[in-house]
Amino acid sequence: MKTLYDKIWDAHIVVPEADAPAILYIDLHLIHEVTTPQAFAELRRRGLRVRRPDRTFATMDHSIPTTSRSLDGFDDMAAKQVRRLEANCKEFGVPLFDLNSPRQGIVHVIGPELGLTQPGQTIVCGDSHTSTHGAFGALAHGIGTTEVGMALATQCLLARKSKNFALHFDGHLQPGVTAKDMILALIGQIGTGGGTGCVFEFSGSAVRALDMEARMTICNMSIEGGARAGLIAPDDTTFQYLAGREFSPKGSAWDEAVARWKQLPSDEGANYDRTVSIDVSNLEPMITYGTNPGMSIPLTGRVPAPENAADRAALEYMALAPGQLLLGHPVDVVFIGSCTNSRLSDLRSAAQLLRGLKVSPSVRMLVVPGSFEVKRQAEAEGLDRIFKEAGAEWREAGCSMCIAMNGDAVPPGKTSVSTSNRNFEGRQGKGARTLLASPLTAAASAIEGCVADPRRFGGLS
Amino acid sequence: MKVSSRVVCVPRENIDTDQIIPARFLKVTDKAGIGEHLFEDRPDFRVPKGSAILVAGGNFGCGSSREHAVWALMDFGFKAVISTGFADIFRQNALKNGLLPIVVDRETHALLRPDTVAAIDLAAQTLSIGDGPTVTFPIDSFSKTCLLENLDELGYILKHEQAITAFENRK
Numbered sequence: 001m002k003t004l005y006d007k008i009w010d011a012h013i014v015v016p017e018a019d020a021p022a023i024l025y026i027d028l029h030l031i032h033e034v035t036t037p038q039a040f041a042e043l044r045r046r047g048l049r050v051r052r053p054d055r056t057f058a059t060m061d062h063s064i065p066t067t068s069r070s071l072d073g074f075d076d077m078a079a080k081q082v083r084r085l086e087a088n089c090k091e092f093g094v095p096l097f098d099l100n101s102p103r104q105g106i107v108h109v110i111g112p113e114l115g116l117t118q119p120g121q122t123i124v125c126g127d128s129h130t131s132t133h134g135a136f137g138a139l140a141h142g143i144g145t146t147e148v149g150m151a152l153a154t155q156c157l158l159a160r161k162s163k164n165f166a167l168h169f170d171g172h173l174q175p176g177v178t179a180k181d182m183i184l185a186l187i188g189q190i191g192t193g194g195g196t197g198c199v200f201e202f203s204g205s206a207v208r209a210l211d212m213e214a215r216m217t218i219c220n221m222s223i224e225g226g227a228r229a230g231l232i233a234p235d236d237t238t239f240q241y242l243a244g245r246e247f248s249p250k251g252s253a254w255d256e257a258v259a260r261w262k263q264l265p266s267d268e269g270a271n272y273d274r275t276v277s278i279d280v281s282n283l284e285p286m287i288t289y290g291t292n293p294g295m296s297i298p299l300t301g302r303v304p305a306p307e308n309a310a311d312r313a314a315l316e317y318m319a320l321a322p323g324q325l326l327l328g329h330p331v332d333v334v335f336i337g338s339c340t341n342s343r344l345s346d347l348r349s350a351a352q353l354l355r356g357l358k359v360s361p362s363v364r365m366l367v368v369p370g371s372f373e374v375k376r377q378a379e380a381e382g383l384d385r386i387f388k389e390a391g392a393e394w395r396e397a398g399c400s401m402c403i404a405m406n407g408d409a410v411p412p413g414k415t416s417v418s419t420s421n422r423n424f425e426g427r428q429g430k431g432a433r434t435l436l437a438s439p440l441t442a443a444a445s446a447i448e449g450c451v452a453d454p455r456r457f458g459g460l461s
Numbered sequence: 462m463k464v465s466s467r468v469v470c471v472p473r474e475n476i477d478t479d480q481i482i483p484a485r486f487l488k489v490t491d492k493a494g495i496g497e498h499l500f501e502d503r504p505d506f507r508v509p510k511g512s513a514i515l516v517a518g519g520n521f522g523c524g525s526s527r528e529h530a531v532w533a534l535m536d537f538g539f540k541a542v543i544s545t546g547f548a549d550i551f552r553q554n555a556l557k558n559g560l561l562p563i564v565v566d567r568e569t570h571a572l573l574r575p576d577t578v579a580a581i582d583l584a585a586q587t588l589s590i591g592d593g594p595t596v597t598f599p600i601d602s603f604s605k606t607c608l609l610e611n612l613d614e615l616g617y618i619l620k621h622e623q624a625i626t627a628f629e630n631r632k
Contacts, residue, residue: 143526
């Protein structure tokens with residue numbers, strides 16, 4: 001009796017765990033400009049090559065401009081890092097989806113979009129939100145730069161097995177409540193360290209009912225609950241999403257792959273070290289009020305009283321008072337984007353509210369698609385016009401204001417409602433105050449100029 | 462590996478890697494001098510130079526996988542961090558760079574005040590606190606061997622090249 005995690009783990013053991021950790025084979029290694037230069041330097045120092053350039057794919061996303069695809073006049077250090085990635089990929093034979101490629105985008109958006117991400121795989125990337133790919137039933141987690149070097153040189157990592165942690169979501173979501181609200185509620189319940197040492201497996205009827213993009217939103221934020229990886233068992237929704245994508249298996253290979261993938265779900269009666277169940281039927285849209293993603297409340301709720309010095313410091317940083325309603329709290333910036341919520345369905349959901357309306361004059365709104373392809377599709381259905389006519393900025397694909405490395409930043413002391421994944425102090429810019437929420441809540445807040453409830457706008461399914 | 466030093470403390474829980482090293486300092490292509498920006502945006506976490514042991518609150522190093530956080534701590538002069546718990550990726554990154562992540566219980570943690578002298582003996586897995594107790598701490602035996610014998614993990618995997626090739630041929 002094995003869990004999904006047990007099955008993927010067992011299928012990738014090159015050398016079993018004993019006194020030493022297991023040597024675990026990596027099927028797919030995604031790389032980007034920020035966490036690789038020192039890894040390539042180490043390979044060069046040791047005279048090593050990239051073992052499997054055919055299993056390694058590079059893109060640029062973290063520090064690139066989203067105002068245009070040109071690095072002319074851009075931040076010198078960022079431009080140098082991007083150029084270094086180009087040179088490293090050329091030298092080591094790694095395929096690169098660069099700024100001019102129609103395959104470029106946030107690494108966790110393009111992997112699934114291209115069909116590189118597949119059920120049953122092991123996937124790593126020097127980025128903690130690699131957990132996103134777990135939505136496909138792939139064991140995917142973030143690694144540091146030393147491990148990037150190991151994966152480049154050996155296609156393997158040293159690993160110890162984590163614990164199995166089942167997160168069971170049942171019930172039906174109410175209109176205006178989304179996958180983002182589910183994961184914010186969960187992290188609020190278990191805390192940011194709640195999943196340390198574990199791999200999450202999300203299950204239950206409320207997870208089954210989600211489309212792949214919503215599932216990615218949930219797995220994306222596993223790391224915010226302390227788990228390096230979060231998994232969802234593949235099903236017909238998964239297979240339909242992957243069918244026909246560029247790197248998906250074709251013809252008889254596809255049929256064989258689907259037959260194999262159908263064996264992946266956890267066996268009935270498989271053992272989990274820990275289980276948490278949540279009924280989503282009465283879940284409200286969620287929003288964060290503090291400085292870690294576990295500090296969340298229902299949108300209509302009040303800021304809780306601090307329990308310790310860290311809570312007090314968080315409220316002071318956020319300029320919020322205990323007992324305060326967040327609804328109606330003034331907002332300066334709204335950001336729709338990031339590997340959590342920058343896919344087509346996220347943009348559609350924001351556009352649905354903004355259609356024919358204006359962004360409040362006191363708000364700067366940035367809409368940053370997750371990939372070139374997301375941007376192309378959004379433009380094909382006219383979403384860009386809705387955003388632009390509302391007064392929002394429509395950008396090129398990248399991480400942008402989620403990590404604020406590229407000049408897209410929230411000014412000091414200003415408050416943003418952001419669809420990204422982290423509300424840490426300074427995450428969106430030095431002194432920035434971040435409220436994490438769904439694309440619906442973000443769009444409603446942009447219109448109202450303050451934290452607003454998307455359910456007031458009606459017409460939500 | 463033995464470390465003896467007065468400790469410095471950042472006792473807050475959940476200190477994420479964005480606090481340790483803000484993202485704008487990740488545009489580097491090497492590791493040199495990165496310690497200058499340790500806790501750059503957190504004046505309340507700034508600690509004097511000269512100590513080799515940082516004492517931090519629980520879930521230290523949560524958030525981003527940036528190894529720059531470990532590089533910054535080491536470049537600043539730290540050889541060990543003591544906490545009630547570490548985030549998974551940070552702990553891995555620390556061990557791979559020779560920064561010792563030492564987990565202690567809350568009672569032991571409470572004994573570690575600023576300027577307490579602590580002595581760490583990795584071989585014995587002990588932490589001795591000033592005039593106070595000596596406690597043992599857990600560490601994965603493989604990581605311990607790697608640190609004590611200066612073994613190289615990448616070199617270790619490369620020694621299993623044949624097993625990797627055999628695995629690839631089976632797939």
